[in-house]
Amino acid sequence: MLQYVVRRLLLSVLVVFGVSLVSFGLMFLSGDPASALAGDNWTRAQIDEFRHQMGFDRPWYVQYGEFVAHAVRGNFGTSLRQHRPVFELLMERMPATLELTGSAFLLSLCLSIPIGILSAARRNSVYDRAAMLFALAGQSMPVFWVGTMLILIFAVRLQWLPVAGRGGLDHLILPAIALGLFPVARNARVVRSSMLEVLGADYVRTARAKGLPGSRVLLRHAFKNALLPVVTLFGLDIGYLLSGAVITESIFAWPGVGRLTVDAVLGKDLPLVEAAVVVLAGGFVLINLLVDLLYGVLDPRVRFQ
């Protein structure tokens, strides 16, 4: 087990390193950062001088090597546009992103599992059909459209909730729904189909034959065994929520890491992009490692090698 964890952690470091290398290369290929950072009124001579001062005229591997050498010591550098340490900038925005993605994740967890279980338990009922219609609609509607509609109805027309911005719990409701709707819908479908598969198994029939109550059969015997594919999906959801949060953050003017990263990419703020990529990719890889470890807890047949 320990050997497995150590090996996976080492592989995770390699993955994060690879991601940072690819993103650095892509940023490098997408144009001259000195020109992008220069103001409109700059002369070519001023841009050349600036390029040299900032070290952008050095080969890419020298620049990348310098970044890695600093990053392994926890120094991700200073933002080229904001002139502040990039790690500080990321940590400033991280609570907002975690608040939003965490709420959407919680929403997904709390809604999709009961919806899926009930749908499977009452297969082909009106409830099942309504729930699957909701799931289909939830998966079909793009997040920007859902967000805009939520704002129009609940913030502008009904004036129940604020339009945008980060503040109290009321500010969180609409963005969390907009972001969480897709995973709720998708996971509900997966939980339902996974449950249906398990409900047809022999051991479930045996449990019923023993005269166990329906809820006990459903939750103790069927649900636990239906969890494996669902846990995988919830793990992957973290990645979706972090990337989907960019659009939600823009629509709801939510000051999170997603918007910071997109602005950094558009502004060719290399140190900030690299730091964001390393932090987000690192988080994603770690969560997937935790999900893999959770398999062993849920299913004793799973062995880590």
Add this chain to the structure above:
Amino acid sequence: MGADLDAILRRVVAGEIRLTRRDLLRAGLSASAAAALLAACGGTSVSSPPTQTSTSSGSASPAARATTSAGLSATPQVTSGPLKLVLAQSSEPSTLDPQFEQSGIIGTYLNAMQEHLMEFDRQLAIKNVLAETSQQPTDGLTYRFKLHPNMKFWDGTPVDANAVKFTYDRALNADNRKKGLSDPVPTLQGVDHVNVVDPLTVEVVTAKPSTLAWPFFCQEFVLAPQYYGSKSFDQTAIAPMGSGPWKFVSWAKGDQLQMTANTDYWRGKPQIDTLVFRTVPDSSTRLALLQRGDADIIGDVNPDDAPVIQADPKFRLESALTTFRVHIGVPCNQPKWKDRRARTALNYAINVDNIIKFVLGGFPKERLRTPVITPGWPNPNIKAYTYDPNQAKSLLNAAGFDWTQPIKLYTTSSGGMKRLDVAQAIVADLQKLGMKAQVQVLDSTVYTSKLKAKEFDDLYIGQLGAPSYGPVEVALPTGDLGLDSTHFIDATQNGPTYLNLYQQVRTTFDDAKQHDLVNQLQALFMEESPWILLYREVYLFGVNKRTDWKPTEYTRIHFWLPGEQDTHIIG
């Protein structure tokens, strides 16, 4: 129904009716369903009080609260208590240190907090602000400013000649520039040094005579020496110090910046107590904020949303013609565009009036006539081109144009109002003429790199701005402002003559001579047609009628222009 519900509620409160949990749940669900149905039908009879929830939502001022709580009434009333104005824009500056960022957006933020020696007024004339008197050089080199007495930065230190000297010294300091300070103004002005004559008199001396220097004094914010001399760059990036009418309070990046009225401001205390700038990237969200009463001014209004604002009696649509000249840059060094007649033909080939009317909703006033736009400076003898495809064809044929070659029009997808749609319309006109034209969309950084490296091999849509002053505007195609990619100077017949005359205008301080030279330069430029002039970029704003704010042409967002009173809440 409302009265019945009211009566029932009163009876419930009095304990005459007992409700079970199931009753309450049922009632709640019914009410929610009814409200949602009404909302979906566009009904406004639901008069739930507006939730002015928290400061981070940019909650409206008392006047705005009165507006929204009255069911979005058309006539806002209350102006007692502290007055707050909320502006929502699509973006925010990366830093609040003016010597580290040159984007237009930083000016809109800092204009409320910091000041220049001089400023453009609404008519684009240069007016004194911190300077009581300003004097152009008599020796060609020395600009002299006498400052108003008794002006103070928020920390109580004086706004004086030393502050002006400190500002220029900081910007020119080589060590600072190595750390990323990138203020181009002193270099563009050609500043050599600054002399403090007495506490209120300062001389800015250029290395060589240059008429370019004058309008750029409207672009350099004067900094507080004690504050900016003692703070690190990462501190000045997030907390500015100034002498302006509003004082910095806080900045939650990506969310909002708050300012409060400077009660000791030298021109008097502004009427608005709190100014909030919110960053809201999505245009429909900004519109929702305006409709909800959470924002008084919204910027970057999508032209498609303009009718919604115009139709609402509570709001007005404001447009600001900017100094950005939208044009098609024609690389004169490319074989297909080497012949002047081929370039001139493009002026006739594109139906600019139709693009303005049908693509841009009629917001730019008219087709651009000359590259010089400051009132009093355009050459009166130059007439705007009109759409004439036959004339275009005959000019292209006369130039031996190869109709089979592909023509590319480079553009970015963003960067201007409906830029991609405009590009598509231009290409459609060229295709109608018989050209094999297509739009080539570039990433904005790739586009900027190509523009600055003069690497465009075919047509591109450009947008050039410059301080509003004739002698500066004619610098745009020369490379002195580093923005043109047409090779006009080095690849056309008139180029060298243009450069020669331009050198004269840079060193001529006589007004009549300047006008004559600027007129000649415009004529030479138009004859060569390195730019196909389209229109001036327009910015649209949605404004709640409770404020008298209007946008300006140069800075777009300014709350206290020279020669005017400050922005007021009038409702």
